[in-house]
Every structure is written in C-alpha cells, then in structure tokens.
Amino acid sequence: xxxxxxEMKAMFTRDVLPHVKQQTGGAVILxxxxxTFGLGESAIxxxxxxxxxxxxxxxxxxxxxxxxxxxxxxxxxxxxxxATRRLRATEDACRAALGDLxxxxxxxxxxxxxxAMLADQCKTVATAESCTGGLVAKxxxxxxxxxxxxxxGWVTYxxxxxxxxxxxxxxxxQQHGAVSEQVVGAMAxxxxxRARADYALAISGVAGPDGGTPAxxxxxxxxxxxxxxxxxxxxxxxxxxxxxxxxxxxxMALTMLRYHLLGAPMPF
Amino acid sequence: xxxxxxEMKAMFTRDVLPHVKQQTGGAVILxxxxxTFGLGESAIxxxxxxxxxxxxxxxxxxxxxxxxxxxxxxxxxxxxxxATRRLRATEDACRAALGDLxxxxxxxxxxxxxxAMLADQCKTVATAESCTGGLVAKxxxxxxxxxxxxxxGWVTYxxxxxxxxxxxxxxxxQQHGAVSEQVVGAMAxxxxxRARADYALAISGVAGPDGGTPAxxxxxxxxxxxxxxxxxxxxxxxxxxxxxxxxxxxxMALTMLRYHLLGAPMPF
Numbered sequence: 001x002x003x004x005x006x007e008m009k010a011m012f013t014r015d016v017l018p019h020v021k022q023q024t025g026g027a028v029i030l031x032x033x034x035x036t037f038g039l040g041e042s043a044i045x046x047x048x049x050x051x052x053x054x055x056x057x058x059x060x061x062x063x064x065x066x067x068x069x070x071x072x073x074x075x076x077x078x079x080x081x082x083a084t085r086r087l088r089a090t091e092d093a094c095r096a097a098l099g100d101l102x103x104x105x106x107x108x109x110x111x112x113x114x115x116a117m118l119a120d121q122c123k124t125v126a127t128a129e130s131c132t133g134g135l136v137a138k139x140x141x142x143x144x145x146x147x148x149x150x151x152x153g154w155v156t157y158x159x160x161x162x163x164x165x166x167x168x169x170x171x172x173x174q175q176h177g178a179v180s181e182q183v184v185g186a187m188a189x190x191x192x193x194r195a196r197a198d199y200a201l202a203i204s205g206v207a208g209p210d211g212g213t214p215a216x217x218x219x220x221x222x223x224x225x226x227x228x229x230x231x232x233x234x235x236x237x238x239x240x241x242x243x244x245x246x247x248x249x250x251x252m253a254l255t256m257l258r259y260h261l262l263g264a265p266m267p268f
Numbered sequence: 269x270x271x272x273x274x275e276m277k278a279m280f281t282r283d284v285l286p287h288v289k290q291q292t293g294g295a296v297i298l299x300x301x302x303x304t305f306g307l308g309e310s311a312i313x314x315x316x317x318x319x320x321x322x323x324x325x326x327x328x329x330x331x332x333x334x335x336x337x338x339x340x341x342x343x344x345x346x347x348x349x350x351a352t353r354r355l356r357a358t359e360d361a362c363r364a365a366l367g368d369l370x371x372x373x374x375x376x377x378x379x380x381x382x383x384a385m386l387a388d389q390c391k392t393v394a395t396a397e398s399c400t401g402g403l404v405a406k407x408x409x410x411x412x413x414x415x416x417x418x419x420x421g422w423v424t425y426x427x428x429x430x431x432x433x434x435x436x437x438x439x440x441x442q443q444h445g446a447v448s449e450q451v452v453g454a455m456a457x458x459x460x461x462r463a464r465a466d467y468a469l470a471i472s473g474v475a476g477p478d479g480g481t482p483a484x485x486x487x488x489x490x491x492x493x494x495x496x497x498x499x500x501x502x503x504x505x506x507x508x509x510x511x512x513x514x515x516x517x518x519x520m521a522l523t524m525l526r527y528h529l530l531g532a533p534m535p536f
Binding site: 140151 | 395408412413418419420423425462463476477511
C-alpha cells in the first residue's frame with residue numbers, strides 16, 4: 001500500500017476491501033470506543049465486571065492514553081444488522097455500568113464535550129492557570145467555534161500576577177501558599193468576575209521536577225471552579241512527570257466543569 | 269524483546285548489543301540531529317547542496333515534523349574516534365550552510381532554546397494570545413524552571429477582553445480588525461507593560477475552520493514582539509488545519525523572540 005493517505009485509502013477501498021469481504025463470508029466487525037477520565041483502568045474494569053470476559057461477543061477491552069481510560073467494544077457477527085444491534089446492547093450495558101464516567105465516544109475529547117455543553121447551555125468560561133501555564137485555555141480553544149463560550153484566560157505564573165491580575169490577596173498567598181485551595185478559589189473568583197463569565201477554572205500546583213516539599217510534593221495540584229452560586233476547590237495528587245501532571249490537571253479541571261454542567265456530583 | 273521499556277533496555281544492552289557489535293566488526297555509527305524552523309524542506313535542502321549527496325559519509329538527510337525541518341547526520345566509520353571527528357566536521361559544515369536557522373539539536377525544542385536564552389540574559393517574557401488560546405504560554409511553561417522568565421500570559425479571545433485586559437483601543441480593533449498588525453502590536457505592548465516584562469509576544473489570527481474572508485483567509489496570522497525599544501509586527505499565512513495553524517503560529521512567535529535575542533534579523 002502506498003504511504004500517501006489519500007492514495008492508500010483509495011486503493012484500500014477499491015482493491016483490498018472487496019477481497020477482505022469475500023474472505024470473511026459476509027461477517028462484519030463493528031466497533032465503538034467510549035472514553036472515561038478520572039478513575040484508573042482497574043477501577044473501570046471492576047465496574048464492568050463480566051462485560052470484559054474474554055470469550056464475550058461483543059468483546060469489551062480497555063486501553064489507557066493520557067489518563068483517559070477508553071473502552072473498545074467490538075461486535076463480530078454474520079450480518080451488519082445483527083452486529084449493529086448487539087453492539088448497541090453492549091454499549092448500553094457499559095453505559096449502565098459506568099454512568100456519567102463515560103464522557104464521550106470515538107474521536108471526542110473532553111474539551112469537545114465540555115464545549116458542546118457550554119454552547120448548549122449558553123454559558124461562558126474563563127481560566128486562571130498557574131502550573132498548567134495556559135494548557136486549559138489551549139484545550140478549550142482547540143475546538144472550532146470555542147469563541148462562543150471562551151471569554152478570557154490568565155496565565156498567572158508569579159504570585160504578583162495572581163494578585164495584580166486576579167485580585168488574590170497577598171495575605172492569602174502568604175498564609176496558605178500559592179498551591180492551596182484558598183488561592184485557587186480566589187483565582188477562580190477573580191477570573192470569573194473580571195471576565196464576566198458564568199464559570200471560571202483555576203489551577204495551581206507543583207508540576208515538578210523541582211518545587212516539591214514534604215507537605216506538597218511534586219504532583220500536588222489544587223483546582224477550583226467558580227460559578228454563580230459559589231466556588232468549589234479540590235486538591236489532587238497526580239503521578240508522573242511535569243508533562244503528565246500538567247495534562248492530568250487540565251483534564252481534571254475540565255472534568256470538574258463537566259460534572260457541574262451535568263448537575264451531578266463528581267464520583268472521585 | 270519485551271514491551272516494557274525498562275526491561276527492553278536492560279535486555280537490549282546486555283544481550284543484543286554485544287552481538288550487534290560483533291557483527292559490525294567494530295564499525296561505529298554516530299548520529300546527530302539539528303533542528304530548524306521557518307523555511308521549508310526544499311529551501312533547507314537547497315542551502316545544504318552537496319552535503320545531502322546520497323553517497324556521502326557522513327550522510328545528511330532531512331525530516332519534517334510539526335513544521336520543524338530536522339537534519340539527521342549519520343557517520344559510519346571503522347572507529348569511534350574517526351566517526352566522532354567526521355560527524356563533527358559535517359555538523360560544522362551544516363551549521364556554516366544554515367547559520368542561525370539551526371535553533372537546536374537532538375531533543376531540544378524551540379521553547380527550551382528560547383527559555384535558556386531568556387534565563388542567560390536575565391530577561392522576562394509575557395504573552396497575549398487570541399487564536400492560539402494559550403499555546404505559546406503552554407509551550408514556554410513546558411520547560412522546568414520557566415517561572416524564572418515567564419511573567420504572565422493573557423488569553424484574550426474576545427475583542428472586549430483585548431480592550432479591558434490589555435488596553436487595546438476599541439477604535440484600533442474597529443478600524444483594522446482583530447487580526448491586524450496594529451492590534452497585535454497593541455496587545456503586545458499592553459501585555460509587556462502590565463506584566464512589567466522585558467518582552468511580550470502577541471498573536472491574533474484566523475485559525476479556522478471558519479472566520480476566513482477573501483482579504484484574511486484561514487491561516488492569516490499576525491504576530492507581534494514588543495521590547496524595550498519598540499514593537500515589531502508581522503503577518504503570516506500558514507497552511508493546514510486549525511491545529512497546524514495554531515502550532516505554526518506559536519512556533520513562529522517563539523522564533524521571532526529567538527532572533528531578537530540573537531540580535532539577528534529573521535531571514536524569512
């Protein structure tokens with residue numbers, strides 16, 4: 001097969017696929033991928049239970065990439081009709097087992113789903129980021145049309161910028177430290193007010209490799225969500241290196257907003 | 269070989285490498301990769317000329333990834349000494365042919381190099397981003413220790429936020445459009461002043477897929493650099509989809525700062 005994608009696809013469709021179809025005697029494999037974020041692979045497997053039995057058809061397997069635990073459902077049956085029907089039934093069973101843990105399917109990223117929810121609900125969002133340095137804003141604006149709901153973002157890497165741009169009191173930073181639920185809460189509230197947004201996400205953490213302390217080791221990240229009726233802040237401990245910690249922090253912030261938009265408590 | 273990297277490396281070093289060494293009769297291949305950004309692969313090849321001859325040893329080949337055109341130099345000789353010496357000579361020849369176009373080598377990214385220059389020169393930087401939505405700030409803060417030189421960043425996606433947070437006059441936006449050298453210049457100056465930074469980078473563009481016009485099609489991106497003695501702004505036309513346009517824009521902004529820190533004119 002040629003390496004150029006366009007040529008490869010044309011050749012595959014015209015020359016290869018008919019042979020494959022002949023060989024399978026009309027049998028069909030249909031697949032669907034469902035994505036979760038927040039729980040580990042073993043916790044997801046436990047919730048799925050017998051759905052993951054190896055001899056099951058449709059089969060359900062899990063893969064992990066960037067902290068996202070994905071379910072791959074493969075249905076192999078004699079006809080497309082049956083494969084479609086059985087795939088649907090297994091997908092429904094997976095959704096029943098995992099509920100809101102499933103945020104999307106196939107090519108959907110967290111920012112696509114959260115963005116669609118914001119657009120549907122006519123809500124806007126602002127960001128205030130320390131250790132993630134703009135990653136949450138970058139992810140939100142990955143989505144075409146995100147100008148409808150992304151109001152504004154701040155990257156406040158220094159303590160002074162948290163105070164000057166977001167109005168976080170120097171005393172709060174002094175008393176609790178830049179990586180604290182108090183400071184991210186104030187960052188989120190400052191960003192929400194200044195951007196006149198419905199929601200604001202704020203992150204401050206120790207991304208590493210340096211800067212960790214016994215009380216706040218590398219991977220300690222505080223995330224806050226400010227909304228019209230209050231502010232919630234949480235502290236997480238993410239494993240891995242700087243890139244991992246930043247990536248997981250950004251995804252967890254989007255996940256906090258997603259659960260809030262769902263009106264459901266976060267199950268972790 | 270096992271799939272777990274740690275096990276694979278141990279097994280390769282202990283069991284595979286001695287066999288390989290025996291087979292080659294002591295011959296050695298040494299490699300180095302040099303990275304450029306800003307010119308296309310054919311323009312780089314033209315500048316390298318005979319260095320890229322297929323029968324040359326050391327050989328010089330090019331690869332492209334994310335707009336970065338990299339030179340791979342492979343030296344294959346009977347002894348490590350000779351390979352080292354000849355690799356060095358070919359590297360020098362490549363550097364003579366390309367000059368400042370080479371920004372780094374092996375695992376270095378633009379943000380590593382620009383960050384090291386800022387740290388060496390004790391300078392600080394701020395960012396003001398529209399279409400890149402935080403990507404430049406994210407890239408700058410990819411680097412451990414970047415808190416030494418990253419002052420602050422703004423993601424000003426809406427026109428109002430450009431005015432309110434960065435002081436860009438509404439009249440300037442009205443007259444020239446949000447994607448204009450005038451507006452990015454004002455964004456950069458506003459960010460530089462407010463962050464009390466030595467430098468500020470600002471980006472505003474049409475990342476697509478929508479929002480293009482005949483005068484400013486998708487891929488039109490204005491980038492400005494504000495420094496102590498003035499502001500420079502440029503307009504670029506980047507090919508590709510939203511992700512490409514955003515990625516190339518961020519890298520070009522870092523490249524503008526890199527050339528300024530070098531004290532050299534940008535050759536494209």
